[in-house]
Amino acid sequence: MRDLWHGISGVLASSWRVGRGRLLVSALLMLLGNVSTPLIAVFLAVTTDAALRRDTATAVQAAVAVAVVALLSLTMEHFAHIFFFELADLHHLRAERELGDLAQGTAGLEQHERQDYADRMELLRKETWELGAGVQTVLTAITLSVQIALTGVLLARLEPWLLVLPLFAVPPLIAGRLAEARHERAELATAEARRLSWHLLELAVSPAAAKEIRLFGLRRVLRERQTAARRAEEVPLRRAELIGLGLRLAGQLIFAVGYVAAVVVVVRSAIAGQRTVGDVVLVITLAVQTNAQAAGAVAVAGQLQRNARAMGWVRWLRRESARAADPVVPDRPVPATLTDGLRFDGVAFRYPGTDTDVLRDVTLHIPAGATVAIVGDNGAGKSTLVKLLARFYRPTAGEITVDGVDLRRIDPAAWRERITAGFQDFLKLEAPARESIGAGDLPSLLDPAAVPAAVHRADAQAVIDRLPEGLDSHLGKSYEDGEELSGGQWQRVALSRAMMREEPLLLLLDEPTAALDPLTEHALFERYAASARDLGHRTGAITVLVSHRFSTVRMADLILVISDGRIAESGTHDALMAHDGIYAEMFTLQASAYR
Numbered sequence: 001m002r003d004l005w006h007g008i009s010g011v012l013a014s015s016w017r018v019g020r021g022r023l024l025v026s027a028l029l030m031l032l033g034n035v036s037t038p039l040i041a042v043f044l045a046v047t048t049d050a051a052l053r054r055d056t057a058t059a060v061q062a063a064v065a066v067a068v069v070a071l072l073s074l075t076m077e078h079f080a081h082i083f084f085f086e087l088a089d090l091h092h093l094r095a096e097r098e099l100g101d102l103a104q105g106t107a108g109l110e111q112h113e114r115q116d117y118a119d120r121m122e123l124l125r126k127e128t129w130e131l132g133a134g135v136q137t138v139l140t141a142i143t144l145s146v147q148i149a150l151t152g153v154l155l156a157r158l159e160p161w162l163l164v165l166p167l168f169a170v171p172p173l174i175a176g177r178l179a180e181a182r183h184e185r186a187e188l189a190t191a192e193a194r195r196l197s198w199h200l201l202e203l204a205v206s207p208a209a210a211k212e213i214r215l216f217g218l219r220r221v222l223r224e225r226q227t228a229a230r231r232a233e234e235v236p237l238r239r240a241e242l243i244g245l246g247l248r249l250a251g252q253l254i255f256a257v258g259y260v261a262a263v264v265v266v267v268r269s270a271i272a273g274q275r276t277v278g279d280v281v282l283v284i285t286l287a288v289q290t291n292a293q294a295a296g297a298v299a300v301a302g303q304l305q306r307n308a309r310a311m312g313w314v315r316w317l318r319r320e321s322a323r324a325a326d327p328v329v330p331d332r333p334v335p336a337t338l339t340d341g342l343r344f345d346g347v348a349f350r351y352p353g354t355d356t357d358v359l360r361d362v363t364l365h366i367p368a369g370a371t372v373a374i375v376g377d378n379g380a381g382k383s384t385l386v387k388l389l390a391r392f393y394r395p396t397a398g399e400i401t402v403d404g405v406d407l408r409r410i411d412p413a414a415w416r417e418r419i420t421a422g423f424q425d426f427l428k429l430e431a432p433a434r435e436s437i438g439a440g441d442l443p444s445l446l447d448p449a450a451v452p453a454a455v456h457r458a459d460a461q462a463v464i465d466r467l468p469e470g471l472d473s474h475l476g477k478s479y480e481d482g483e484e485l486s487g488g489q490w491q492r493v494a495l496s497r498a499m500m501r502e503e504p505l506l507l508l509l510d511e512p513t514a515a516l517d518p519l520t521e522h523a524l525f526e527r528y529a530a531s532a533r534d535l536g537h538r539t540g541a542i543t544v545l546v547s548h549r550f551s552t553v554r555m556a557d558l559i560l561v562i563s564d565g566r567i568a569e570s571g572t573h574d575a576l577m578a579h580d581g582i583y584a585e586m587f588t589l590q591a592s593a594y595r
């Protein structure tokens with residue numbers, strides 16, 4: 001009940017904010033239409049009795065009144081719709097904006113990892129229209145309630161026990177509620193199958209997947225899996241719908257029994273001369289309307305519950321986002337320059353919803369100004385370490401400090417303004433090249449020299465030179481004249497974006513050159529290392545590089561070897577080679593492969 005109330009008040013408050021004029025006018029029109037409906041019965045009764053009395057003047061006036069209220073009852077809701085649609089659009093837009101803000105507004109990525117979060121997010125994405133339509137639902141519910149109350153008063157004036165009639169509308173309401181609950185359970189239970197079927201469908205139409213689908217002859221297997229996933233989604237949903245239909249039908253049957261009984265009793269008292277024919281007309285008409293009102297109430301109750309559920313999810317998301325906020329309130333500024341560097345002290349990390357630590361007991365010092373390379377097998381935990389440095393996650397144990405300050409005490413947004421990064425799974429931002437690159441530092445996007453300078457630092461001029469309009473060319477297939485780039489070219493664009501910030505305290509490069517050939521990567525990293533050292537001398541800036549290519553790795557001042565979530569070895573290339581451990585073995589193996 002509280003959810004229902006929160007849903008109604010949430011919709012009204014939001015509609016009031018986005019368009020109070022439209023809200024008031026549509027409420028007024030709806031009210032007029034709804035109040036007119038029971039008045040049809042009243043004027044019909046008056047017309048009938050006046051006609052039987054041969055009172056022509058009253059009969060004609062009442063008949064005109066019937067026509068007028070019937071017209072109002074039939075048309076007002078249509079006029080109200082014109083305003084509803086606009087309101088629903090505005091409301092929908094607002095809901096979508098809020099969803100985007102909630103999904104992207106948290107400092108970390110923890111909530112994106114959680115299945116319950118992903119499921120609700122997916123359902124909410126589907127139900128943003130539900131949220132938009134909520135205003136119509138709520139106004140219909142309010143004005144329908146007024147109509148039902150007016151009908152009740154009219155029935156009670158005639159015969160108090162006729163008030164029992166609306167009670168027969170309760171079973172359909174309960175049945176509707178049960179049906180909704182069943183449907184909701186089925187939707188949540190089938191969310192995984194739905195996600196899988198969407199993913200498979202996306203693969204089927206995605207140009208990126210087309211190559212491997214053809215090459216490996218996966219079309220049939222994918223289609224079969226998609227069909228199976230669809231079936232796994234459809235069957236429980238259809239079953240829930242059928243059971244819901246049965247429940248609703250049973251509720252309506254109970255109402256029908258009450259209706260028939262009421263009409264029979266009034267007709268009998270009219271035959272006995274205790275009631276006028278007009279009274280019989282009044283009861284028959286009102287009882288028919290009560291039936292429609294009950295059906296309307298059931299429908300609107302279902303919609304109200306759906307609306308309450310969607311609003312409940314929005315509130316849940318707001319709570320989750322607030323909970324995802326750091327427990328430690330940031331109270332320390334980002335240092336202007338680094339003097340000591342970064343320290344990990346007993347850091348462990350476990351991804352949300354999993355039960356194994358992917359990093360364990362990591363204790364290390366990355367001195368200010370250093371260029372660090374991280375190596376290790378696939379899945380060793382290299383990228384996870386980088387993500388902790390970017391503050392996408394908080395360590396589950398231990399602490400990371402920046403010049404002695406716990407990273408959690410520094411505002412993540414302020415920290416990120418002083419770092420920059422290039423990832424292997426980079427963003428292909430389809431926009432004019434200038435913007436796709438400039439997004440790496442929005443404040444300098446309008447500085448005409450900033451983007452070309454970043455392109456130069458990333459050694460990506462050759463990519464830009466091949467574009468018909470240079471930096472003004474549109475990138476990607478979203479544009480009719482958009483240039484589609486190769487994987488390596490996109491990666492250069494992403495690297496240029498990473499180079500937009502001129503003086504970051506931390507440059508994170510997580511296999512950003514994986515799509516480039518080893519020689520190019522080597523040359524590129526030499527270039528970065530030189531400018532990183534220069535920057536490191538001036539500001540203590542640290543460069544962290546994850547790479548599987550040892551020809552690049554060996555240039556670093558400090559090499560960290562991660563094995564099974566722990567720092568297995570650390571030191572310079574020479575020291576690690578002399579140590580003759582994991583690093584030496586990996587290096588020798590790769591070097592011999594190139595010989």
Ligand SMILES: Nc1ncnc2c1ncn2[C@@H]1O[C@H](COP(=O)(O)OP(=O)(O)OP(=O)(O)O)[C@@H](O)[C@H]1O
Pocket residue numbers: 113351352354358376377378379380381382383384385
């Ligand atoms: N979002 C995630 N949720 C749960 N587990 C994850 C997630 N991302 C990574 N993992 C797990 O954490 C472990 C470390 O992954 P990570 O990406 O850090 O490895 P990596 O050393 O960078 O590997 P690679 O060289 O293949 O990029 C792996 O076992 C991986 O399965």
